[in-house]
Amino acid sequence: MAEQQLVVFGLGKEEFGIDISRVREIVLIQNITSIPQAVDFVEGIVNLRGQIVPIVDLCKRFRVANAAVADESARRIIVVNIAGQNIGILVDGVSEILRIPDESMEPTPPLVAGGIGSDFITGVAKVDGRLIIVLDLDRIFSSEEKEVLVQAVE
Numbered sequence: 519m520a521e522q523q524l525v526v527f528g529l530g531k532e533e534f535g536i537d538i539s540r541v542r543e544i545v546l547i548q549n550i551t552s553i554p555q556a557v558d559f560v561e562g563i564v565n566l567r568g569q570i571v572p573i574v575d576l577c578k579r580f581r582v583a584n585a586a587v588a589d590e591s592a593r594r595i596i597v598v599n600i601a602g603q604n605i606g607i608l609v610d611g612v613s614e615i616l617r618i619p620d621e622s623m624e625p626t627p628p629l630v631a632g633g634i635g636s637d638f639i640t641g642v643a644k645v646d647g648r649l650i651i652v653l654d655l656d657r658i659f660s661s662e663e664k665e666v667l668v669q670a671v672e
Contacts, residue, residue: 520620524643526650527596527609530582534609535616535643535650542597542604544612553670557663561608563670564595571597572670573606579658580638600655601664603671616650618643623652 524535525544550562550573559579563570573595577583592611597604623641638658643650659667 522618522620522623522643522652524616524618524650524652525596525612526614526616527594527612529577529580529610532582533613533648533650534576535618535652536596536598536655538615540598540600540655542599545595545597545606546591547593547595547608556670557666560666560670564606566597566604566606569604570671571604571606572667573608574667575608576658577608577610598655600659600667603664603668605667616643616645618645618650618652 523538525538525541526533526535528534545566548564548566550564552562553560556562559575561573561575563572565571594609594612595606596609596612597606599605622644624644626639626641638653640652640654643652
């Protein structure tokens with residue numbers, strides 16, 4: 519039986535998952551240095567053990583309302599590799615790592631989660647009555663947006 523292993527995190531009221539093999543690390547939020555005139559979803563950059571990593575707010579990227587996070591310390595940065603570049607994604611909290619059998623995955627509906635286009639979504643996992651939107655990291659950003667992220671660290 520084939521399965522996927524996902525890191526599950528919250529953005530607003532929704533749960534999302536990304537392939538664990540793409541995750542480099544999950545870190546506490548550090549001092550984020552703002553970049554003047556950056557696109558609105560780029561929060562800034564951080565120095566992660568000597569490497570400059572751009573930080574992206576997926577709530578802003580997907581136009582999802584931030585959750586009223588009762589405990590701000592729950593927020594995390596998930597460092598992922600996209601097109602050879604380490605990028606930090608700012609999330610409201612990381613909840614768990616799940617093994618999802620392929621039969622629990624549904625194909626992508628035309629529109630999901632308050633306006634996120636199906637281009638970014640691999641599918642939707644059904645787990646214990648919950649729906650977890652599985653993101654395709656390679657398609658979250660356009661070529662132009664990836665270039666902006668590369669320039670942010672130069």
